[in-house]
Each structure stands twice: as structure tokens, then as C-alpha cells.
Amino acid sequence: MRILFLGDVMGRAGRAAVQARLKGLRDDWALDFVVVNGENASSGAGLTAAHAKALLEAGADCLTLGDHAFDQKDMMSFIEQEPRIIRPLNYAKLAPGKGARLFTDARGRKVLVTQVLGQVFMKRPFDDPFSAIQPVLQSHPLGGMAQAILVDMHCEATSEKMAMGHWCDGRASLVVGTHTHVPTADTMILPGGTGYQTDAGMCGDYNSVIGMQKEEPMRRFITQMPGGRFEPAGGEATLSGVFVETDDRTGRATRIRMVRIGGRLEAAAP
Numbered sequence: 001m002r003i004l005f006l007g008d009v010m011g012r013a014g015r016a017a018v019q020a021r022l023k024g025l026r027d028d029w030a031l032d033f034v035v036v037n038g039e040n041a042s043s044g045a046g047l048t049a050a051h052a053k054a055l056l057e058a059g060a061d062c063l064t065l066g067d068h069a070f071d072q073k074d075m076m077s078f079i080e081q082e083p084r085i086i087r088p089l090n091y092a093k094l095a096p097g098k099g100a101r102l103f104t105d106a107r108g109r110k111v112l113v114t115q116v117l118g119q120v121f122m123k124r125p126f127d128d129p130f131s132a133i134q135p136v137l138q139s140h141p142l143g144g145m146a147q148a149i150l151v152d153m154h155c156e157a158t159s160e161k162m163a164m165g166h167w168c169d170g171r172a173s174l175v176v177g178t179h180t181h182v183p184t185a186d187t188m189i190l191p192g193g194t195g196y197q198t199d200a201g202m203c204g205d206y207n208s209v210i211g212m213q214k215e216e217p218m219r220r221f222i223t224q225m226p227g228g229r230f231e232p233a234g235g236e237a238t239l240s241g242v243f244v245e246t247d248d249r250t251g252r253a254t255r256i257r258m259v260r261i262g263g264r265l266e267a268a269a270p
């Protein structure tokens with residue numbers, strides 16, 4: 001199976017890049033399944049129903065969220081109507097939506113998508129992601145119940161993401177980090193066959209501070225004074241993510257490539 005995962009879509013610039021390029025990539029790379037992290041797609045914080053629909057229409061099969069899952073209030077009800085949106089599995093137990101779901105691709109193959117939040121350096125205390133994901137992986141054996149399993153590990157710390165990669169090694173097709181908006185250069189297949197990259201990077205304008213117009217975050221760092229609003233940077237976005245090819249029989253990754261297209265970070269593609 002040929003799968004593309006795109007990192008956090010940042011504001012209007014990120015949405016525009018996904019809308020401009022994803023359908024072409026689906027055809028050019030013969031993609032079977034596409035996951036897009038949408039947690040910052042609406043003004044840099046959260047995802048509105050309208051923007052979720054736009055990303056799905058642009059070619060995403062599934063949207064994941066993150067710590068900003070419900071920053072846009074209409075997501076609280078929309079996520080119950082749109083099964084293609086996944087919120088973190090270890091979010092508050094009473095939160096709306098689901099943290100894992102089995103999808104079916106155009107050829108009838110089953111793809112499990114799940115997302116967990118890390119605990120290190122996160123603003124709120126979330127439940128332990130390692131024990132949260134355990135029953136999901138146990139009930140969906142890779143190559144059995146699911147032909148592919150994709151894990152979005154949403155957190156700050158590279159160590160915690162790597163630990164999650166190894167925790168899922170051999171049990172997932174891909175573990176990819178999101179949330180930091182900066183792609184890491186450690187794209188690899190782990191010993192048990194799980195594709196891995198510590199962070200996918202963002203679909204946003206890299207002439208910025210992690211996707212925000214750089215002036216206000218710089219001012220806060222330099223003066224330590226609160227003040228103005230953060231606004232997403234509006235220049236051409238780079239589509240950042242990971243392409244992975246899997247074996248349908250085992251569910252394991254056979255090939256993995258970092259993806260960066262357009263904008264300032266343009267680099268590799270499959």
C-alpha cells in the first residue's frame with residue numbers, strides 16, 4: 001500500500017498548498033491512503049468544520065488533530081458527524097470523537113489510524129500514551145485485522161516520540177511525530193518493520209516561527225513581554241510529511257521517504 005502522511009497544516013497558506021497539490025500527488029505517486037494532520041489549519045489553532053471539509057475534498061482520507069483539537073468550537077459537534085476525523089486517543093475520556101478508527105481503502109484493504117498525545121513538555125497533563133495505545137494495537141494485529149496501521153504521535157519531545165516508535169515497532173506500519181512543525185532527518189524503517197520519522201514537519205510557510213508570522217514570537221522571546229496576537233505566516237507553504245510503502249501481507253514498511261514540496265524547504269520526494 002502506498003501511503004502519504006502530511007504534518008500539521010498551518011493556516012490559510014497550509015490549506016492552499018494541500019488544495020493545490022494533494023490531488024496531483026495522489027495520481028503521480030499512485031497513493032492508496034492519505035492522512036493529514038489538521039490541528040492548526042484554522043487560523044493556526046484548531047480546525048473548523050468548513051476547513052475539515054476542504055481538506056477532505058482536497059484528497060485526505062483521514063484528518064488527525066492534536067492538543068489543539070477543539071480550539072475551534074464547532075469541531076466538538078462536527079467530529080461526531082465526520083468519522084474521518086481522529087482526535088487523540090488519550091484525550092479526556094468524555095471528549096467527543098474517537099481516537100482510533102479502521103478505514104477501508106478503494107481496494108478494500110483495512111487501514112487503522114490512531115493518534116496519541118505525549119506527556120513531556122506538554123501544557124496539559126494527558127494520560128500515558130503507551131498504555132493508551134496498547135489495547136488498540138493488541139486488538140488490531142498488523143497483517144491480520146489491519147493491512148496497515150498508522151500512528152500519529154503528537155508531542156514535543158524527540159525522545160518520547162522515538163520511544164513510541166520502538167514501542168509500536170513490528171505492530172504498526174508507520175509511527176510519525178507531529179506538533180513541533182519542524183521535520184526531522186531520521187526517516188527510517190525500525191528493526192521490526194515500522195516506518196518512522198520523529199516529526200513530519202508542517203504544511204506551512206517556513207519563513208516564520210513554526211508557522212506563525214515571525215515578528216510577534218520574536219518580540220516575545222526578545223522582550224519577554226506579552227502582547228500582540230499570533231497570526232499564521234502567509235507565504236508559500238512547504239508540504240512536509242512522509243511517504244511510506246507497505247507490504248499488504250505483513251503490514252510492514254518496505255520503503256519510506258521524507259517529503260518536502262514547495263516553499264522554502266523544498267527537498268526530497270519519493
Ligand SMILES: [Fe+2]
Pocket residue numbers: 008039040066178179180181
Ligand atoms: Fe501543530
Ligand SMILES: [Fe+2]
Pocket residue numbers: 039066067068154178179
Ligand atoms: Fe500540537
